[in-house]
Amino acid sequence: MxxxxxxxxxxxxxxxxxxxxxxxxxxxxxxxxxxLLLTGLQIFNAHPSLYIGQQSGFEFSNSIFSMGAIRNPDGSISGITTIFGHRFDTTGVFGYSGPEGQERVRGFPAWATIPSYQDxxxxxxxxxxxxxxxxxxxxxxxxxxxxxxxxxxxxxxxxxxxxxxxxxxxxxxxxxxxxxxxxxxxxxxxxxxxxxxxxxxxxxxxxxxxxxxxxxxxxxxxxxxxxxxxxxxxxxxxxxxxxxxxxxxxxxxxxxxxxxxxxxxxxxxxxxxxxxxxx
Known part of the structure; x- marks a missing residue:
């Protein structure tokens, strides 16, 4: 060599x-x-869901992808990513993330967006x-x-x-x-x-x-x-x-x-x- x-x-x-x-x-x-990628994820976090069609809202069922969080029976919070109706636990990465003790509900984590805080x-x-x-x-x-x-x-x-x-x-x-x-x-x-x-x-x-x-x-x-x-x-x-x-x-x-x-x-x-x- x-x-x-x-x-x-x-x-x-x-x-x-x-x-x-x-x-x-x-x-x-x-x-x-x-x-564009990191600011795009920042914009997406303002409403972390995707739909098919002209409109979206509670009265529509056209969501194909979403990130959010749910409260479990024991009081803990889990991050949930839903793809075509199938739910996946993505706690700590998508839906619910942040430093220990400072977790918050958000689509993509702070390290993946510009700015890192919601703006x-x-x-x-x-x-x-x-x-x-x-x-x-x-x-x-x-x-x-x-x-x-x-x-x-x-x-x-x-x-x-x-x-x-x-x-x-x-x-x-x-x-x-x-x-x-x-x-x-x-x-x-x-x-x-x-x-x-x-x-x-x-x-x-x-x-x-x-x-x-x-x-x-x-x-x-x-x-x-x-x-x-x-x-x-x-x-x-x-x-x-x-x-x-x-x-x-x-x-x-x-x-x-x-x-x-x-x-x-x-x-x-x-x-x-x-x-x-x-x-």
Whole structure:
């Protein structure tokens, strides 16, 4: 491991893989999504339930997800998370959490929200600020990617990519991650779903919950089947983005974090010599 450089390392090549626009927008998105997630959970805590439809309330039975608390016969309090009518005890994490002796009823725990205390007004202000920064960055990325070919070359899969999908899945299952000049098909598919589907979806569902946007674009909320359905889709999309982030970090660690991080900071990336031919 610490001996003389191997033949592969001696003959490998360092290329410029990421443009300045890809790198800048990537890190701006990281910051935006961090604050959007934690302030979004703060906003959710103001009413920790999700519904399907236009309305919600005591006279409706359209709740599909909720966090709350119940008092037990012995006087203790338990946190309860309900999913499609099935109740789960989540005391200490969801529904009822806090330091010992200072527990309180709340959806997500204090460590998962910004601010940590309940402050809907601040949560909304910060959430909207980073939401618009996200939208602006998306626009910059899209225009730059059209001009420099990043969208065509690295995001949209080709027929050849689709044909290589089974072998690429098999290679990932064996934890083999070749370092090539271009993204593999799984990267293209996952980045394409995030950038071209999930990002626009979370923005549009967020806008559909704004009274101002409802007045300007009343058709927007109708597309999503009502305000409560839009809120639910917004929450689910957030959960999918969190799942993508977890998998993304795992893949970075498995594929070689130094090489991958260097490409997203400096743009330089070391590729395997045997993969360069024909690329």
């Amino acid at each position: 610490f001996g003389a450089p191997s033949r592969e390392r001696a003959t490998s090549q360092i290329i410029k893989r990421q443009s300045i626009w890809t790198r800048l927008t990537h890190w701006v998105w990281v910051i935006c999504l961090f604050f 809907l007004g601040t949560g909304r202000v910060v959430h909207l600020f980073f939401g618009w920064v996200l939208v602006g960055t998306m626009f910059v990325w899209f225009v730059a990617s059209l001009i420099n070919g990043h969208l065509r070359r690295d995001i949209i899969p080709t027929g050849r990519d689709i044909r290589s999908l089974p072998s690429d899945v098999a290679a990932h299952a064996r934890l083999k991650f070749p370092h090539t000049r271009h993204y593999n098909v799984l990267q293209k598919l996952s980045y394409g779903v995030v950038l071209l589907i999930l990002f626009p979806l979370i923005v549009l569902t967020g806008l559909s919950m704004s009274p101002g946007m409802n007045a300007a674009w009343p058709w927007l909320i109708e597309i999503f089947g009502g305000r409560q359905t839009a809120r639910t889709i917004h929450f689910i999309t957030m959960a999918l983005l969190v799942g993508f982030f977890i998998v993304h970090i795992a893949m970075v660690l498995l594929a070689g974090p130094l090489n991958t991080m260097r490409s997203m900071i400096t743009g330089k990336y070391r590729i395997d010599p045997e993969t360069e031919e024909g690329k």
